[in-house]
Amino acid sequence: MGLDRAASIDDLRLRAKNRIPRFAFDLVDGGAESERNMRRNTEAFEEVELTPRYMVDVSNIDISATVFGQTFDAPLGMAPIGMLNAFWPGADLTLAQLCKAKNIPYTASSASSTTLEELAEAADGNGWFQLYVSRDPTVTEGLIARAEAAGYTTLMVTADVPAAGKRDRDIRNQLAVPFRFTPEVILQCAMNPRWALTSLKHGKPNVANYADLLQSATSYADVQKTLITPGFTWEDLKRLRTRWKGRLLVKGILHAQDALSCTELGCDGIIVSNHGGRQVAFGPPTIEALPSIAEAVAGRMTIILDSGIRRGADILRAKALGADFALAGRAFAYGVGAGGNAGAQHAFEILQLELIRALGQLGIPSYETIGASELSTFKATTSSDQSSIQLDYP
Template sequence: MNIQSAHNLEDVRQMARRKLPRIAFDFIDGGADDELCLRRNREAFQQHRLLPRYLVDVSKRDQSTVLLGRRYSSPFGISPTGLAGLFCPDADRLLAQAAAQANIPFLLSSASNGALEDIAQVAPEHVWFQMYCTSDEKINADLVRRARASGVRVLVVSVDVPVNSNRERNKRNGFSRPFRMTPGVVLEALAHPAWVLRYLQTGGIPMMRNWAPYAPAGATAAQVADLYGTLTPAPMVQWGHLQRIRDAWPGPLVVKGLMHPEDAAHAVRLGVDALVVSNHGGRQLDAAPSPLEVLPAIRAAVGDDVELILDSGVRRGSDIVIARCLGAKFSIFGRPTLFGAAAAGAAGIERVIRIVRNEVDMVLAQIGCASFDQLHPGFLWSPGTPHATRAAPAPEVQHVEQRVAVPFP
């Protein structure tokens, strides 16, 4: 099926399902335990309603957004996703290129298959680097050094993986270290011959190149993956680790994964510039609330000046608009672009970005908001409150025409 026939992100997901063997698809698609958190992330958006406003001039619409001092063409970016090369050869490079073309950020995972130094050169203005603190302080410091030497402007520290979670789909499929291609896995995979052929041609599980420098010379991809597994997760990581990174990193520092308002406020006191409110896509604590549920409390705890980015569960342009109304300046998502890469490579990633960009544009027009930056809680319908009867004042749009409208490629 042609990727251009995908009308929404679920269409792309289903195309990827047909291309990937179950062991690979489930690695992307699955969550922890009973996967209640996965559903909760989507249901949280479904609890909100956007209130249409008409008879407003929305002939020129602008969804560009300034985040951490840089204007991006759309209010969303690509979340960090590890092992992307398993689903599409050279996926990290393709994701970086697509982000640069669309003028949105791409958060390169430290568990990527492409090396930080290489991917940063592909899109130097759009690649952020995401890292986990390991049990080795020297490696932590070296990851920060490498990001700085590679010209990365924004460093993201993920803090929400103190231990490996119970991802039962992966266990049932045998996706664990050491990776085992059991007879059952092989038999099911044969129904996806193109993927199997690529897997064999590229030598199996791709190398985690960011970790190869810390392994013995000549280490195989499996040996490097095992090293990564000994260094992370690191349950001993504390606030002091984050403080040392803040002291060493001269640019914008983002922390990903804090869900408690007190933790968010403490991170800001340490000098963190922005927060990604995330439950790791429902892949860590199945009983956790959705980021959208805790977003207003985190906004109240950190104040209006701290930039908040929402991650987990974003599947529609309306989700991004709702998140903005509740206090998130920006949103990111990872599964859809991985599915796009698996379905059709670069064209699949570009299709995902185009779908979401067009949805954001359409929603802005429907609610009478010519500029994404003008969104506020008054665009949400809240039955039973005075706000609901008044709704929001008609947006002032005169100055919007003076801004450069962002074309939709």
């Protein structure tokens, strides 16, 4: 299927699947164990219905959204993804540049395959930095100091990886970082020559922010062990709150009590996330976890949701249930995998146009006017916003 015929994020996923060796595709596409949680993320969105209201003037639709004092052109940003260049060479920079061009936030992962400094430059004011708290405090402090020096003002600390997720596909594929060129991997690469040649040009991807650690470690397993810690507690978050002077967001919140604790510690926002179903197979989909969290903390901090966003309407479903903003991980990754820069742009435009269309069909001219109580009876207001977008359909 040509890129121009890809009508949905699922179409982009299929196209990416046909262009990328299986071991690399599965690295992004896979979830924890049975993958139940990953599947439920998308299924649960489908179950949330929004009731249209008609005879409202929706000639102008405004999808801009303001969070943390910055107005973005869409209520959607890029979630942090580690080692993404293994999926498609150069993907990190492609997506950071896309986010800048489209004026949406880009989150650089601690485990990115491009340095946080290069990504800060590419995202140019639209960059957030995601922090994995390391077992070694000097490693954590090193990343924080670098993020500060690179100009990031928003730090997103990930709470939901006390242990690495068990991803059965990666085990079956005998995935190792850096990659080992087993006969099976070589065969898969030979069947995907474009990916193989582009990868050769870019060199082996690695966790670029940990270059020093990689040099001194005896094995990659040692490095991996250092990257995260099972010992990250509320006391550490408190210390982090004191240490980081900018905005502090906590990613991976699924329980209302945890959300409340984040508010009490003075965090600026949370990401209601289950890591795209990559951590636990038995947990709830985020759209189901959201309402009780919103009830507990709405208005006291910014609520962002990710995990399973595949349609523009999913962003509205999340907004209707109490989220202010959304992030997508795989949707953007599939776009790059399906067609590099053009594919990334296509992924964004699919979600953007679906979102505009859905707002028009619901009779809501402005994203920001949707409230948690308006799930089935939206009230529309007219928007005179200059940045609004003209609808091209009846």
